[in-house]
Amino acid sequence: MLVKTEEIEDIPKDIRTGKKIISIYGLGFVGTAITAVWLRAGATVIAADKNNKIVNSINYKKIANTEPKANEAFIEAVNNKRLFATRNIKLASKKSQIKIISVPVGIKNDVADLSNVHSVINDIISNLKINDIIIVTPTVPIGTSNQLIRIIESKTKMKVNKDFFYIYSPERIAIGQAVSDIENNYPAIISGAGKKSVKIARKIFEMISSKTPIVMTSTKAAEAEKLIEGLYRDVNIALANQIAILCEKEGVNIWEIRNAANSQPFSNIHKAGIGVGGYCIPIYPRLLLQTAKNKGINLNLASISREINEAMPAHCVNRILTEIKQRNRKNKATILGLSFRGNIPDKRMSPTYDVVNELLANNIKVTIHDPFFKRDSLLPKSVKITNNLKKAVRNADIIIVATNHNQYNKLNDEFFIKNSRIKPIVFDGRGILDKKKFTNIKLITIGN
Numbered sequence: 205m206l207v208k209t210e211e212i213e214d215i216p217k218d219i220r221t222g223k224k225i226i227s228i229y230g231l232g233f234v235g236t237a238i239t240a241v242w243l244r245a246g247a248t249v250i251a252a253d254k255n256n257k258i259v260n261s262i263n264y265k266k267i268a269n270t271e272p273k274a275n276e277a278f279i280e281a282v283n284n285k286r287l288f289a290t291r292n293i294k295l296a297s298k299k300s301q302i303k304i305i306s307v308p309v310g311i312k313n314d315v316a317d318l319s320n321v322h323s324v325i326n327d328i329i330s331n332l333k334i335n336d337i338i339i340v341t342p343t344v345p346i347g348t349s350n351q352l353i354r355i356i357e358s359k360t361k362m363k364v365n366k367d368f369f370y371i372y373s374p375e376r377i378a379i380g381q382a383v384s385d386i387e388n389n390y391p392a393i394i395s396g397a398g399k400k401s402v403k404i405a406r407k408i409f410e411m412i413s414s415k416t417p418i419v420m421t422s423t424k425a426a427e428a429e430k431l432i433e434g435l436y437r438d439v440n441i442a443l444a445n446q447i448a449i450l451c452e453k454e455g456v457n458i459w460e461i462r463n464a465a466n467s468q469p470f471s472n473i474h475k476a477g478i479g480v481g482g483y484c485i486p487i488y489p490r491l492l493l494q495t496a497k498n499k500g501i502n503l504n505l506a507s508i509s510r511e512i513n514e515a516m517p518a519h520c521v522n523r524i525l526t527e528i529k530q531r532n533r534k535n536k537a538t539i540l541g542l543s544f545r546g547n548i549p550d551k552r553m554s555p556t557y558d559v560v561n562e563l564l565a566n567n568i569k570v571t572i573h574d575p576f577f578k579r580d581s582l583l584p585k586s587v588k589i590t591n592n593l594k595k596a597v598r599n600a601d602i603i604i605v606a607t608n609h610n611q612y613n614k615l616n617d618e619f620f621i622k623n624s625r626i627k628p629i630v631f632d633g634r635g636i637l638d639k640k641k642f643t644n645i646k647l648i649t650i651g652n
């Protein structure tokens with residue numbers, strides 16, 4: 205049965221009236237934001253996640269996520285019976301017409317790990333109905349959508365663009381502002397398997413964003429776009445990091461130079477830092493490298509940039525070690541920040557873990573302060589973690605700023621002299637502290 209143009213036009217109305225139900229697979233950072241946005245647009249949503257805790261937290265309105273605007277949307281929708289969560293992925297597929305996949309893609313031995321996507325796709329297609337719409341959002345290697353479509357077609361004997369529709373739209377959000385990002389900040393990148401899928405994608409994405417979506421000519425182009433956004437960031441951060449090391453040796457200040465250079469409209473020098481973390485920037489270049497390798501292309505700018513960025517935690521610790529080498533005492537370090545980025549509760553692949561390992565390898569005891577985390581099972585047992593900043597710095601003789609949480613911006617030597625037993629040295633791995641406020645305590649800044 206072919207979908208008629210009028211039926212495509214009716215999609216927004218069908219979503220708002222609950223005639224078309226949306227199921228969302230994977231209620232992590234991204235899935236939570238996508239769900240919130242669809243609830244705010246009036247949709248009825250089935251939230252499907254294999255994690256029982258997440259499912260119960262939604263159904264019992266004890267939602268733990270801190271994404272602005274998400275909690276209110278979830279609670280209102282559960283009260284109005286427009287949202288329910290389940291671990292039963294197949295059931296979610298059976299009861300919905302639009303299926304949005306937002307499970308994570310990892311990396312194993314430098315190759316994309318698509319097992320979560322495959323697992324969800326297999327469950328979805330066990331109950332795929334005529335005219336159902338599948339929307340894939342994780343960042344994937346170029347060509348993944350074409351492979352997924354082939355799998356779906358061969359397992360269901362249904363034809364894409366005729367019996368079911370396939371859309372690829374990579375999510376472009378940043379945690380902490382994700383709902384606003386989808387609704388207002390960036391245009392959606394959309395692509396589909398053929399004209400009808402694209403037309404449906406347009407209708408769907410116009411409902412949730414004030415920005416006109418950017419329609420790509422193929423799913424491959426959309427996949428590449430997202431990967432290249434990440435690569436651009438990684439390469440430019442690597443450039444800033446390498447220049448920072450040069451500036452340290454030359455005794456000039458990268459922050460001063462960066463400000464001056466970026467007054468020129470074609471210059472966009474990124475910020476140097478103690479390391480790059482999160483589930484995006486460190487992974488996407490590797491996914492592109494995998495594609496390049498398969499095509500016999502040497503994408504060495506991507507691999508060199510990764511190497512430079514991965515070496516930054518050790519470089520920063522070495523600078524600190526050089527500084528404290530003359531001291532004749534057992535050193536204790538306090539790291540400020542476990543999150544990989546400021547003001548968000550996300551510690552995935554945080555460079556703080558590498559800083560910890562470097563310090564422990566040099567027999568330095570470690571405490572971590574972070575406003576968002578009180579415990580962390582990934583840290584070695586000897587590492588203490590606290591929310592209390594004064595307590596965290598009390599016994600430290602080395603302070604390392606690893607995350608640009610706003611709470612740290614205003615720190616000064618007065619604070620450390622008052623709250624630390626030993627006058628510590630401070631290493632600013634994010635370039636956020638004001639040198640003028642450190643006249644009595646030694647402040648070392650990355651790239652300076």
Ligand SMILES: NC(=O)c1ccc[n+]([C@@H]2O[C@H](COP(=O)([O-])OP(=O)(O)OC[C@H]3O[C@@H](n4cnc5c(N)ncnc54)[C@H](O)[C@@H]3O)[C@@H](O)[C@H]2O)c1
Nearest residue numbers: 230231232233234253254255307308309320323342343375
């Ligand atoms: N985090 C970001 O800022 C960001 C930004 C843009 C794009 N992305 C993309 O989105 C993807 C998802 O990221 P995230 O940050 O939401 O991940 P996440 O780890 O926070 O959440 C993933 C969720 O999926 C669930 N899940 C995993 N496998 C499942 C399965 N087989 N069936 C059902 N549920 C399953 C997990 O239980 C978890 O709740 C990433 O791989 C990335 O490609 C992430």
